[in-house]
Amino acid sequence: MKKHKKEHHEEHIDETWLIPYADLLTLLLALFIILFASSQVDEKKYAKVMQGLNSAFNGGVSVFEESDTLSIDDISVNDVKNVNENGQDQNQALNDLINKEKQDMEAIKKRLDTFIAENGLTLQLQTNVTSDMLKITIQDYALFDSGKAVVKPEAQKLASIISEMLSMYPDYKVEVAGHTDNIPIKNNEFDSNWDLSSKRSLNFMKYLLRSNNINQARFRSIGYGEYQPIDTNGTLEGRAKNRRVEVNIIRNTIEAKTKTIIP
Structure with a gap:
């Protein structure tokens, strides 16, 4: 009789645990490298990397993705002192930047309010500081003739x-936004309120950019048409308020969305 060799079937050990273990070792290695080099690394890059690591550990965006809730990378060396040298953590540095931006917005608002009062423009211009911007609202009749987008000569002084003032605060982005009421417009120049609001915002922005001290990369214009009213369109007064141009000076940090960076 033939002898049958007894076959032995090896049982494979479950090695799936090696994947998270390797990931953990990689993260620890990256952390030690960062800690070792933290005394020499650029402050802005350090803040950005730490934000990414914190987000990764807490289920947020990864190190290689950008977050739209907080602009940590906008913290400049001039605004934030070296964390290691001064013993400040990133949360304190961020609070300092928030306070600085508050002061900047209030300073611009104060200067504009003085100009408005001295020139009797209180019915045409309003300023308002919110948690994320300084909003300068200009009624359309102060800038344009009815149904037109050509900036009036007397409004050019206001733009100047x-x-x-904007040239004195170069760290902020600026949005120039055009708005209309809900009365349809259709003439030889404009097919819709979208066209009118867009052209008005663009034309007024061009006058803002005439200064040689302005970085044009900071600016954008946008037309919202009739779709962001601030009052009723059911009355003449309400429609007059809705027809406006807004110059929005955008803060780099938004208080309402600010959260702790390092637990």
Whole structure:
């Protein structure tokens, strides 16, 4: 009789645990490298990397993705002192930047309010500081003739004043937004309120950019048409308020969305 060799079947050990273990070792290695080099690394890059690591550990965006809730990378060396040298953590540095931006917005608002009062423009211009921007609202009749997008000559002085103030605060982005009421417009120049609001915002922005001290990369214009009213369109007064141009000076940090960076 033939002898049958007894076959032995090896049982494979479950090695799936090696994947998370390897990931953990990689993260620890990256952390030790960062800690070792933290005394020499650029402050802005350090803040950005630490934000990414914290987000990764807490289920947020990864190190290689950008977050739209907080602009840590906008913290400049001039605004934030070296964390290691001064013993400040990133949360304190962020609070300092928030306070600085508050002061900047209030300073611009104060200067504009003085100009508005001295020139009797209180019915045409309003300023308002919110948690994320300084909003300068200009009624359309102060800038344009009805149904037109050509900036009036007398409004060019206003653009020059605003431009001068913006040049003093080069760290902020600026949005120039056009708005209309809900009365349809259709003439040889404009097919819709979208076209009218977009052209008005663009034309006024061009006057803001005439100063040589302005970084044009900071600016954008946008037309919202009739779709962001601030009052009723059921009355003449309400429609007049809705027809406006807004110059929005955007803060880099938004208090309402700010959260702890390092637990």
